[in-house]
Amino acid sequence: MIITIKDDFDLKKIEYSGQCFRAKELTDFPGLFRFILDDKILYIKKIEENKFEVDCSEADWTNIWTPFFDLGTNYSKIRKSIVDDPFMHNASDFGAGIRLLAQPHFETLISFIISQRKNIPAIKSSIEKLSELLGQKYTTEYEEIYSFPTPEAVLNASFDDINRCGLGYRTGYIIDAAQKVADKDIKLNELEALDDDELINQLKTIKGVGDKVANCVALFSYGRKSLAPVDVWIQRLIDNEYNGTNPFVKYGDIAGVMQQYAFYYMTHGK
DNA sequence: GGCCAGGCTGAAG
DNA sequence: CTTCAGCCTGGC
Numbered sequence: 181m182i183i184t185i186k187d188d189f190d191l192k193k194i195e196y197s198g199q200c201f202r203a204k205e206l207t208d209f210p211g212l213f214r215f216i217l218d219d220k221i222l223y224i225k226k227i228e229e230n231k232f233e234v235d236c237s238e239a240d241w242t243n244i245w246t247p248f249f250d251l252g253t254n255y256s257k258i259r260k261s262i263v264d265d266p267f268m269h270n271a272s273d274f275g276a277g278i279r280l281l282a283q284p285h286f287e288t289l290i291s292f293i294i295s296q297r298k299n300i301p302a303i304k305s306s307i308e309k310l311s312e313l314l315g316q317k318y319t320t321e322y323e324e325i326y327s328f329p330t331p332e333a334v335l336n337a338s339f340d341d342i343n344r345c346g347l348g349y350r351t352g353y354i355i356d357a358a359q360k361v362a363d364k365d366i367k368l369n370e371l372e373a374l375d376d377d378e379l380i381n382q383l384k385t386i387k388g389v390g391d392k393v394a395n396c397v398a399l400f401s402y403g404r405k406s407l408a409p410v411d412v413w414i415q416r417l418i419d420n421e422y423n424g425t426n427p428f429v430k431y432g433d434i435a436g437v438m439q440q441y442a443f444y445y446m447t448h449g450k
Numbered sequence: 451g452g453c454c455a456g457g458c459t460g461a462a463g
Numbered sequence: 464c465t466t467c468a469g470c471c472t473g474g475c
Binding site: 198292293295296297298299300302303349350353387388389390391392393396409411412413414443447 | 454455456457458459
């Protein structure tokens with residue numbers, strides 16, 4: 181099926197935007213990108229300007245992937261609204277095409293717990309190993325892949341098995357998170373109803389979840405676009421370009437979009 | 451082979 | 464309230 185997307189939409193930039201770790205361009209099929217959302221797998225390829233080929237039904241595109249890619253938000257309009265902020269203007273220009281993905285709560289939570297003090301290749305490797313070990317296997321026309329494990333699957337595994345995924349001291353954090361979710365100690369779906377501060381506080385009750393991880397989960401999984409996670413790259417930006425003053429706060433409900441442009445520019449720009 | 455990474459925790463000042 | 468060592472392990 182061919183679909184039309186008129187707004188900013190760049191698959192490669194989304195893959196490298198740092199918010200997701202399992203999306204990828206298939207090495208054997210350049211231009212063809214794969215996304216995983218729970219038990220749904222999407223292959224998508226750009227055909228021409230604003231036109232993309234997708235391998236899902238129209239209903240799935242509308243009900244699942246349209247919200248996943250946040251297609252209800254006009255990103256080019258957001259970019260054009262930037263005034264009086266040269267750095268952010270350049271960054272948004274460079275990062276045009278990035279979108280905030282609405283990713284599954286549990287997967288995002290675990291992924292960003294894993295991310296601490298790891299580089300991206302190491303993060304990806306751990307997540308793939310976890311999925312292969314505890315996820316469900318799917319065979320598509322292109323590959324065999326595994327869904328991200330459920331909290332129950334994580335709990336049913338032994339400490340040693342999980343630890344073999346290269347998690348180091350984070351293994352205990354991940355088991356704690358799975359336990360709190362499986363025991364309904366934390367109901368990830370119900371957190372959607374909370375305001376930003378309450379959501380962050382609830383997430384931080386999980387071991388290994390501090391300010392940065394909680395903000396990432398809130399932005400990349402709960403769609404809280406008024407939040408802008410501060411990692412070492414963003415901190416470097418705040419220190420070097422803005423004299424220590426956080427430039428994102430003033431962007432209100434699009435602060436998180438600016439954070440993505442800024443992060444991508446810091447890590448992939450010149 | 452050494453250094454350090456897209457932080458957090460717990461303890462100490 | 465703020466600072467800071469120590470943390471597991473894999474990439475480069």
